[in-house]
Amino acid sequence: DLLADLIAFDTTSRLSNLALIDHVRAYLAGLGVESELLFNHDRSKANLYARIGPSGPGGVMLSGHSDVVPADGQQWTLPAFALTERDGRLYGRGTADMKGYIACVLAAVPAFLARPLRLPLHIALSYDEEVGCLGVRSLVEHLRASPERPAICIIGEPTAMRPVLGHKGKLAMRCEVHGAACHSAYAPQGVNAIEYAASLIGRLGEIGTRLAAPERHDARFDPPFSTVQTGVIQGGRALNIVPAECRFDFEMRALPADDPQRVAAELRDYAERELLPRMRAVSATSDIRFSELSSYPGLLTGPSSEAARLLALLCGHEDFSTVAFGTEGGLFDEAGIATVICGPGSMDQGHKADEYVSLDQLAQCDALLARLVEWMRVPEA
Helix, strand or coil: CHHHHHHHCCCECCCCCHHHHHHHHHHHHHCCCCEEEEECCCCCCEEEEEEECCCCCCCEEEEEECCECCCCCCCCCCCCCCCEEECCEEECCCHHHHHHHHHHHHHHHHHHHHCCECCCEEEEEECCCCCCCCCHHHHHHHHHCCCCCCCEEEECCCECCCCEEEECEEEEEEEEEECECEEHHHHHHCECHHHHHHHHHHHHHHHHHHHCCHHHCCCCCCCCCCEEEEEEEEECCCCCEECCEEEEEEEEEECCCCCHHHHHHHHHHHHHHHHHHHHHHHCCCCEEEEEEEEEECCEECCCCCHHHHHHHHHHCCCCCEEECCCCCHHHHHHCCCEEEECCCCECCCCCCCCCEEEHHHHHHHHHHHHHHHHHHECCCC
16 A cells, blocks of 8 residues: 555656655654655755654664656556556556665565664665756765764665675766867868767777776676776768767776776866867867766675675575665765665566566565564563
């Protein structure tokens, strides 16, 4: 029932999440749990943060994002924003990524309240995770400054309930090349923005080849090296016009040990040192501009850390792994909150038409949270 309520809210990242947040806040208030909201600049979206148990630092935070990717343009055979149960599966946008986990957390709140806790439990819901982990940053700063910051965070991204300790970081960039137009019959008199953009993209390919060298591999990840790719390119108006404008977007998926900003810096240096002098020798107004679209750090929690030991206890084994997709975990980790990942469902179903989570996966998540309740409770005399 909780999941049905959550799925009914269309929280696609381009829309407000406030209706869902208000619903969760009212649910928690009905159980006697207060929560606070951290709004974006125009108060159209908010993070929710709640706390149960004793005062003081430490404890465990259960964290998830409230936004989902768009359903439009996909061939859904079932309603995207209404929960449908069929053959042991629950269908709807966000069932796997990651409202199924949020529903399990909310359903477990009465159990956390039933007896005194020896450690505080923190609950965090963020916005705009799907567009670059943007919304959670104000929550991270709030927790960073708090004397009651949690010690451990469990993010419930869909891992099929496997314990996950790491993922790659990401840097997404835009490059805009401004050249000079002219008739193509006099091409040397112009500055061909597409051709200079192609030079930059070629340099990115060379960087990617270096990053893929065997000595840089980390077998814990798939693929086992940092990657660079250009995903979008736009430029030109007609074949007989030397193009004055070209724009392309590229990204780096970086192993936690690699700094993606170094790739951006190398590309900027190549542009300023080799390309711009040639461009400006023809047209002084030529330029190459870079801007960051989004970024988040990688995550690699130590397998012998307190957070990893707790997750192993909750999962019943130490078969730790990593995931290919990114999460908000690196941001929490940078704020001093050791972070691990485990949640119901699979990203094989996330972001697709007829997204679903199985009832078995939700039951496994319920069992994990029940074990967490017992671990956090004050022992009975």
